[in-house]
Amino acid sequence: MKDDHSSPPACDCRESAPDGTGGPGRPPEQPCERALASYRRALVAGSLPREEVAGCLSALHLMVADRRSPGSMIPVPPETASYAALAPLREAVLERRRALRATRTTLAAFESLYADVYRLEQPELTRLSGEAVISKALEAGVAGCREEIRTAQPGGGRPEQALRVALERDLGNLRRGIRQRTVYQHTVRSDRATLAYIEQVGAAGAEIRTLAEVVDRVIVVDLDLAFVPFSDEPHEALCVRHPALVRFLARGFDEAWARAVPVRPERAPLRTPVVTSDLQRAILQAVVNGETDAAIARRIGMSRRSVAEHMRKVSDQLGSTSRAQLGYLVATSGLLDG
Numbered sequence: 001m002k003d004d005h006s007s008p009p010a011c012d013c014r015e016s017a018p019d020g021t022g023g024p025g026r027p028p029e030q031p032c033e034r035a036l037a038s039y040r041r042a043l044v045a046g047s048l049p050r051e052e053v054a055g056c057l058s059a060l061h062l063m064v065a066d067r068r069s070p071g072s073m074i075p076v077p078p079e080t081a082s083y084a085a086l087a088p089l090r091e092a093v094l095e096r097r098r099a100l101r102a103t104r105t106t107l108a109a110f111e112s113l114y115a116d117v118y119r120l121e122q123p124e125l126t127r128l129s130g131e132a133v134i135s136k137a138l139e140a141g142v143a144g145c146r147e148e149i150r151t152a153q154p155g156g157g158r159p160e161q162a163l164r165v166a167l168e169r170d171l172g173n174l175r176r177g178i179r180q181r182t183v184y185q186h187t188v189r190s191d192r193a194t195l196a197y198i199e200q201v202g203a204a205g206a207e208i209r210t211l212a213e214v215v216d217r218v219i220v221v222d223l224d225l226a227f228v229p230f231s232d233e234p235h236e237a238l239c240v241r242h243p244a245l246v247r248f249l250a251r252g253f254d255e256a257w258a259r260a261v262p263v264r265p266e267r268a269p270l271r272t273p274v275v276t277s278d279l280q281r282a283i284l285q286a287v288v289n290g291e292t293d294a295a296i297a298r299r300i301g302m303s304r305r306s307v308a309e310h311m312r313k314v315s316d317q318l319g320s321t322s323r324a325q326l327g328y329l330v331a332t333s334g335l336l337d338g
Helices: 033-045 055-059 078-118 131-143 160-175 186-190 192-203 243-259 273-288 293-300 304-318 323-333
Strands: 028-030 063-065 072-075 125-129 148-152 179-185 207-211 218-221 225-229 236-240
Touching: 033 055, 033 072, 055 063, 125 131, 131 160, 131 218, 131 225, 131 236, 148 243, 160 179, 160 192, 179 186, 179 243, 186 192, 186 207, 192 207, 207 243, 218 243, 225 243, 236 243, 273 293, 273 304, 273 323, 293 304, 304 323
Parallel strands: 148 179, 179 207
Antiparallel strands: 063 072, 125 236, 148 218, 218 225, 225 236
């Protein structure tokens, strides 16, 4: 006589735990033919001896003990069995969700603490790509200025759209008591749009000077932050926060500032002898160095036609017949002395 409490026969079903790890007595991933056949026999017969019931049927609550007939098990409709079979899984999912929320809440407290400790620490060098990204970074940097903004702007006159944006921003900073110093190239003195901008910000307290050449664009905010071109490609910038590099850029600006000539639009003439001499010297030195008209125009912030006209006048003055001869005559004429 068989023991009514003996284990159910082995089943070919591939069993898995609710968490997917697998384990004996767990619901299977797929039912096997033997389990399907057993369940069919139970439905037809009304019950089966316990020893003939596959373990997966018990795990799925599709077969339960028959209270009126010890040692037998009766089939349960799948819809009814699903409540008992799925309840542990639902509870496990809910528990995981509760654990997820609790972990997020805990981490949020540490994130707040971390941000509070390191809120002032930012990358010392950050590459900025795209006009919109650079504009946002500049706005944020300038808005945080406490004392002074230094700006060097090469390339001659600036586009009117850029000047309109700069005017609103700069007037706001000047009203806050921020000192603003800007170095342009001498060629802006003949650009009406840039002169109109200079007149307005100058009346509000900005200081503007010009040089024959400005090496490259740079913006220094206090002594904490600077912006410089990342490459020769447009809309590529580098945000500098390294204290030593920012000080280096500020000192370079101050040296250029000391050599620059103030711009006072309300006073005439804008083209002073010093300005004219500076432009001539820069152009003639470039000729001696063998630079082309296009390269000189780009560096001086002047049109190529203006450079060519200046070269023609100097050639006529010195009696040169070639570019090479002109360079030699300029170098030996004494025009670059003093």
